[in-house]
Amino acid sequence: MNWGAIWATAGAVIAALLAGIGSAIGVGITGQASAGVVSENPDLSGKCLLLQLLPGTQGIYGLLIAVVIALQSGLMSGDVSALTTTNGLRYLLAGLPIAFGGLLSAIYQGKVAVAGINMVAKKPTESGKGMVMAIMVETYAVLSLLISFLLVIGIK
Amino acid sequence: MIVPMKRLSLVALKSDQEAILNALQDAGTVEIIKLADGDAPDGEAEAVNARIQRLAESISAVKPYAKKAGFLSPQKREMTLSGMRQYVPKAEQTTGEIEELLHEQTRLLSEREKAESTRAALEPWTGLTVPMASVKNTARVHYFVGLCASKDVQRIHEQGYLEAEFLRESATVPTILACREEDARVAQTFLKTIDWQDYVFPKLQGTPREAIEKLNCQIKEIDEAYADAQKKLEAHGETIETLQNALDAETIDADRLNAKSDLAYTASAFVLDGWVREDEVEKTEKTISGVTDAYSFETRDPVEGEEPPSVVKNIKFVKPFEEVQTLYSRPAYGTIDGTPYMTPFYILLFGLMLSDTGYGILLMLGSWLYVKKKKPTGMSAGIARVLFWGGLSTIVWGILTGSFFGITRTDTSGGVFTAIGQFFNRIGIFPAWIDPMQNSMAMLGLCFGLGILHITAGYIVGAIDRFGKGDWKGAIFDQISWVLITLGLVIGFLPAITSMAGTPINLPGAVTTPALIAAAVGAAMVVLFKGREKKNPISRITSGLGGLYDITGVLSDILSYARLFALGIATGVIGQVFNMLSNMLTGSPNIVLRIVGAVMCIVLVIALHTFNVAINALGAFVHCARLQYVEFYGKFYESGGKEFRPLSYNTKHVQVTK
Numbered sequence: 001m002n003w004g005a006i007w008a009t010a011g012a013v014i015a016a017l018l019a020g021i022g023s024a025i026g027v028g029i030t031g032q033a034s035a036g037v038v039s040e041n042p043d044l045s046g047k048c049l050l051l052q053l054l055p056g057t058q059g060i061y062g063l064l065i066a067v068v069i070a071l072q073s074g075l076m077s078g079d080v081s082a083l084t085t086t087n088g089l090r091y092l093l094a095g096l097p098i099a100f101g102g103l104l105s106a107i108y109q110g111k112v113a114v115a116g117i118n119m120v121a122k123k124p125t126e127s128g129k130g131m132v133m134a135i136m137v138e139t140y141a142v143l144s145l146l147i148s149f150l151l152v153i154g155i156k
Numbered sequence: 157m158i159v160p161m162k163r164l165s166l167v168a169l170k171s172d173q174e175a176i177l178n179a180l181q182d183a184g185t186v187e188i189i190k191l192a193d194g195d196a197p198d199g200e201a202e203a204v205n206a207r208i209q210r211l212a213e214s215i216s217a218v219k220p221y222a223k224k225a226g227f228l229s230p231q232k233r234e235m236t237l238s239g240m241r242q243y244v245p246k247a248e249q250t251t252g253e254i255e256e257l258l259h260e261q262t263r264l265l266s267e268r269e270k271a272e273s274t275r276a277a278l279e280p281w282t283g284l285t286v287p288m289a290s291v292k293n294t295a296r297v298h299y300f301v302g303l304c305a306s307k308d309v310q311r312i313h314e315q316g317y318l319e320a321e322f323l324r325e326s327a328t329v330p331t332i333l334a335c336r337e338e339d340a341r342v343a344q345t346f347l348k349t350i351d352w353q354d355y356v357f358p359k360l361q362g363t364p365r366e367a368i369e370k371l372n373c374q375i376k377e378i379d380e381a382y383a384d385a386q387k388k389l390e391a392h393g394e395t396i397e398t399l400q401n402a403l404d405a406e407t408i409d410a411d412r413l414n415a416k417s418d419l420a421y422t423a424s425a426f427v428l429d430g431w432v433r434e435d436e437v438e439k440t441e442k443t444i445s446g447v448t449d450a451y452s453f454e455t456r457d458p459v460e461g462e463e464p465p466s467v468v469k470n471i472k473f474v475k476p477f478e479e480v481q482t483l484y485s486r487p488a489y490g491t492i493d494g495t496p497y498m499t500p501f502y503i504l505l506f507g508l509m510l511s512d513t514g515y516g517i518l519l520m521l522g523s524w525l526y527v528k529k530k531k532p533t534g535m536s537a538g539i540a541r542v543l544f545w546g547g548l549s550t551i552v553w554g555i556l557t558g559s560f561f562g563i564t565r566t567d568t569s570g571g572v573f574t575a576i577g578q579f580f581n582r583i584g585i586f587p588a589w590i591d592p593m594q595n596s597m598a599m600l601g602l603c604f605g606l607g608i609l610h611i612t613a614g615y616i617v618g619a620i621d622r623f624g625k626g627d628w629k630g631a632i633f634d635q636i637s638w639v640l641i642t643l644g645l646v647i648g649f650l651p652a653i654t655s656m657a658g659t660p661i662n663l664p665g666a667v668t669t670p671a672l673i674a675a676a677v678g679a680a681m682v683v684l685f686k687g688r689e690k691k692n693p694i695s696r697i698t699s700g701l702g703g704l705y706d707i708t709g710v711l712s713d714i715l716s717y718a719r720l721f722a723l724g725i726a727t728g729v730i731g732q733v734f735n736m737l738s739n740m741l742t743g744s745p746n747i748v749l750r751i752v753g754a755v756m757c758i759v760l761v762i763a764l765h766t767f768n769v770a771i772n773a774l775g776a777f778v779h780c781a782r783l784q785y786v787e788f789y790g791k792f793y794e795s796g797g798k799e800f801r802p803l804s805y806n807t808k809h810v811q812v813t814k
Contacts, residue, residue, distance in 0.1 A: 053771060053774060054774075060771070061726060064725070067729065067733050068729060128482075132483070132484070135782050139716070142718070142722045142779075143718065145726065149596075149725055150600075153593070
């Protein structure tokens, strides 16, 4: 059994999986809040949509790291014979920051965005402030993405 | 810059009030301050407000049936004020008709509901073959009509004095009981001991079956009437422009009428107090002198305790970026407008976060078309222009870092994408500077470098502002000191930091030593003078040392610019993934499937890249804004300015022209 390939696959899987779950939850709860606001005032759908999109980026970051792991380790081309167990484990570890950073930050960003959507319902002109509040949470997903990325491309 | 405001005090004759307010609203230069307190709006204003309410309700009722405005048609129609007012009588009539139709529909719905519930209640009784009206008490016979639980049917049978007819077998049995008049009381007592529910036949002709048929006809008629009203309502969809024009005309009148209650009055004159921009005082006076020459027009500077509205004025290029600042907060009156300083950094950093030539072209074209065709006003106009310049910067950064719709020099997506990548590789100038995928440490360093530049600029803007106000101590000890510390430490430790990253940049000691000395001087300034208000030397030094702790804040500010790199990577790599996915469709050996695949590939490429540019432009916009608000404005900006709301044409659908 080629443990290197298995660990590397696990790294790609966990990055895409957990960050994707987080975004699904985040976008899900904001979508519910948006639907409530839009049912009262359909003109606000654009502003609500922008806020709903924000927690969706973690899933994309997770996918990104998964693809970079797959490309870098040779999973994509199918040639994994040179992949050592050590390097496979390194891929797995490198996937962890965006996996968990993405999972949790997407959920919390979703909660902030829900609050932002409620704010838009009351004060439609203040949607920009709601977006900035949500983006403060995303900072940590971006930092997770960064360290995952640097660690992955550092594996030669 | 922040426009200085003047406090205006205008006194004129009551007989000229209408004309003056009209002229001022047309000029749109004066924000009226409430003088009289709590005067309820007069009857006229109330009537207009009620009409506006009704118009708004009618508009939302017919909106679903109105022709949708084209994607690229202008946001607002252009029209003169008198042109708009011509729509008011027609709109009044239409509103009446729409309200009548809505009222009719509500009535029909409740009627239908009533008929349906009667029908549902009659449903169990269809077994009754005689007219319902015939089941009624006579001098000798007493009837009981009701629903009886099936478990009690046997008990009814046991009552010899009762004649029973069970109309249907079910959990609750529709039952008609008859007894002699003299047994009625006993029967009633008996019914209370079992599960029995009285039922009264509705006052309808014929047997229940016939009645149900009649109700069905009635419901059908109601449905037809409802559909008829619906059709008329839908036909009103085309009146929406009339209603909108009238709504805007009425809103303009309402604003002016409501303003009247803010004025103070004497027997023959009125007093209007308000805020005017200093550069519009002359225009305002001219507006009034055009109406009458019996007036007193006085302006003065704001005094302590007054909070004038905050308006910023900038050159045309910078103006759109005011909207980015407004998203955060207007500057407090009398402080500093950050827009002109923020603009170059916004453009620079926005482009770096997307850094893809293809996406930059899309963004520029898209926002250009939007401004050209949609003719937006207000915030969306500003944001569109910000995205235009951001798009230009994205194109440039795309060339510098070598990315075109996710295709890089070393593309491995296959097919035409790799071919384009190889072409880039051959011409050799794409990327023109740094390839972030190959040389990520250099790219990260560039991002931190830009961050240090940005933060330092923030301190310097603050220092210049404080010098301008004569606060030289604040400028030197609170702003310049931090420039020395930040730049000194960065330059001093640059060789050490870069050698850790594997690509050492060696600076001669003649550079690093003075830099470290400068940092030490800066630190000493903070320690000694941060607490300069304090008399006690010990608490002064303590406060200074506490101030030095802010170095961690500066460090985290710099690290925050790592997002520039991460977001740039995210855009590029996801674009590449999308290319790869699309290319997989073209891999079939079968020629027909291959053609189908190629077509689908093209469709997919367009859809996926549109998605990618949209979500990443949103991300770049907000993340870039955050860098301005937190990292840059944190160094000098004072927020909390009040919006300037002059009496003007505040319309939603119509752009008022002269």
